[in-house]
Amino acid sequence: xxxxxxxxxxxxxxxxxxxxxxxxxxxxxxxxxxxxxxxxxxxxxxxxxxxxxxxxxxxxxxxxxxxxxxxxxxxxxxxxxxxxxxxxxxxxxxxxxxxxxxxxxxxxxxxxxxxxxxxxxxxxxxxxxxxxxxxxxxxxxxxxxxxxxxxxxxxxxxxxxxxxxxxxxxxxxxxxx
Amino acid sequence: xxxxxxxxxxxxxxxxxxxxxxxxxxxxxxxxxxxxxxxxxxxxxxxxxxxxxxxxxxxxxxxxxxxxxxxxxxxxxxxxxxxxxxxxxxxxxxxxxxxxxxxxxxxxxxxxxxxxxxxxxxxxxxxxxxxxxxxxxxxxxxxxxxxxxxxxxxxxxxxxxxxxxxxxxxxxxxxxxxxxxxxxxxxxxxxxxxxxxxxxxxxxxxxxxxxxxxxxxxxxxxxxxxxxxxxxxxxxxxxxxxxxxxxxxxxxxxxxxxxxxxxxxxxxxxxxxx
Numbered sequence: 001x002x003x004x005x006x007x008x009x010x011x012x013x014x015x016x017x018x019x020x021x022x023x024x025x026x027x028x029x030x031x032x033x034x035x036x037x038x039x040x041x042x043x044x045x046x047x048x049x050x051x052x053x054x055x056x057x058x059x060x061x062x063x064x065x066x067x068x069x070x071x072x073x074x075x076x077x078x079x080x081x082x083x084x085x086x087x088x089x090x091x092x093x094x095x096x097x098x099x100x101x102x103x104x105x106x107x108x109x110x111x112x113x114x115x116x117x118x119x120x121x122x123x124x125x126x127x128x129x130x131x132x133x134x135x136x137x138x139x140x141x142x143x144x145x146x147x148x149x150x151x152x153x154x155x156x157x158x159x160x161x162x163x164x165x166x167x168x169x170x171x172x173x174x175x176x177x
Numbered sequence: 178x179x180x181x182x183x184x185x186x187x188x189x190x191x192x193x194x195x196x197x198x199x200x201x202x203x204x205x206x207x208x209x210x211x212x213x214x215x216x217x218x219x220x221x222x223x224x225x226x227x228x229x230x231x232x233x234x235x236x237x238x239x240x241x242x243x244x245x246x247x248x249x250x251x252x253x254x255x256x257x258x259x260x261x262x263x264x265x266x267x268x269x270x271x272x273x274x275x276x277x278x279x280x281x282x283x284x285x286x287x288x289x290x291x292x293x294x295x296x297x298x299x300x301x302x303x304x305x306x307x308x309x310x311x312x313x314x315x316x317x318x319x320x321x322x323x324x325x326x327x328x329x330x331x332x333x334x335x336x337x338x339x340x341x342x343x344x345x346x347x348x349x350x351x352x353x354x355x356x357x358x359x360x361x362x363x364x365x366x367x368x369x370x371x372x373x374x375x376x377x378x379x380x381x382x383x384x385x386x387x388x389x390x391x392x393x394x395x396x397x398x399x400x401x402x403x404x405x406x407x408x409x410x411x412x413x414x415x416x417x418x419x420x421x422x423x424x425x426x427x428x429x430x431x432x433x434x435x436x437x438x439x440x441x442x443x444x445x446x447x448x449x450x451x
Contacts, residue, residue, distance in 0.1 A: 067245055068244035097324075151234035152332070153234070153242070153336070156241075157245065161237075
């Protein structure tokens with residue numbers, strides 16, 4: 001596993017637990033996918049933040065990508081469902097606002113899967129938190145760097161719309177955030 | 178200082194905001210409600226653009242920006258509601274015009290696309306400064322909401338700046354419309370930077386590090402926005418400031434009809450969920 005990208009602490013980027021009980025729950029929760037980008041698990045996205053066993057109760061923390069992200073409700077239901085099938089009946093999923101999610105928490109595996117799916121992955125974020133825009137987004141179809149932004153916003157909050165000048169195909173770019 | 182009755186040891190969550198373990202004090206709630214109303218009213222206005230923008234990409238863009246703002250509004254109203262045992266929906270759908278504290282710029286009708294871009298330019302720059310400052314609040318819930326919002330509004334400012342340049346330096350006609358849009362919006366800029374009575378109340382009660390004094394944000398706004406406008410070949414309008422008073426519940430005639438549309442479903446079917 002490669003190190004965390006950009007200006008993000010390694011510990012923030014990789015919150016996976018090491019102890020057995022929590023790890024087993026984590027591995028189950030980590031199978032849940034983003035309903036809007038179904039090739040990515042919530043672990044790939046960096047949305048899965050923490051799992052804990054508190055007596056009979058399981059607490060799972062996830063973080064919304066954007067404040068208004070409607071996928072959070074679906075992810076929450078899917079986590080409860082997948083843990084229920086493994087016998088965890090009492091599951092609480094909390095959405096964490098702080099620290100705020102960043103694309104730097106996306107795994108290398110996640111970036112690779114995104115590109116295979118036809119979505120250009122995010123670039124590492126600048127250290128001062130400014131958004132990197134427009135420059136050097138590679139076409140996930142033909143690999144050309146000769147691309148241009150069509151629209152600042154795409155099909156979901158987390159994406160922008162690009163078009164490749166070489167193969168002429170439009171594609172989504174997962175914005176650095 | 179922490180003005181919640183409960184000190185949060187680890188993460189801030191939307192559920193813990195809603196749950197009784199985190200309760201805003203009355204003074205903090207009054208302040209959060211004003212900020213939440215600003216975001217809510219503008220989110221609704223931006224939603225009105227869907228299917229009406231000049232191109233499909235802008236339907237999507239303005240919808241996405243509105244969704245971010247709605248997210249901020251939900252967090253802020255939920256937090257405010259903890260002080261009064263009210264939900265975000267109680268506050269959004271069951272208050273009348275005079276009970277809304279949104280500043281008047283947010284309720285202004287959309288006008289044409291250029292006018293909307295002019296407002297987005299102003300408010301995105303304002304929100305950027307506001308949330309950057311509020312992220313340092315001693316109230317951990319407000320600080321967490323602001324830290325997340327701050328990243329989102331930076332992107333909104335990029336969006337409006339690009340359109341400002343495109344319209345300002347486009348054709349004579351687009352330039353004229355963009356300049357006219359700035360002219361409609363500009364009288365309401367001053368109100369954004371006038372003292373917030375609910376922030377003053379917090380300070381007067383001795384809670385100095387909770388709220389942002391918006392008066393202090395004006396120099397940063399003035400260092401950025403007029404330069405962006407000049408860069409697009411446009412002029413900062415020389416217009417007198419509007420009277421304002423949104424935080425005190427004084428609104429233009431535009432807010433009532435907007436709320437009627439926003440609230441009708443919830444009022445026709447109180448308590449309905451989906």
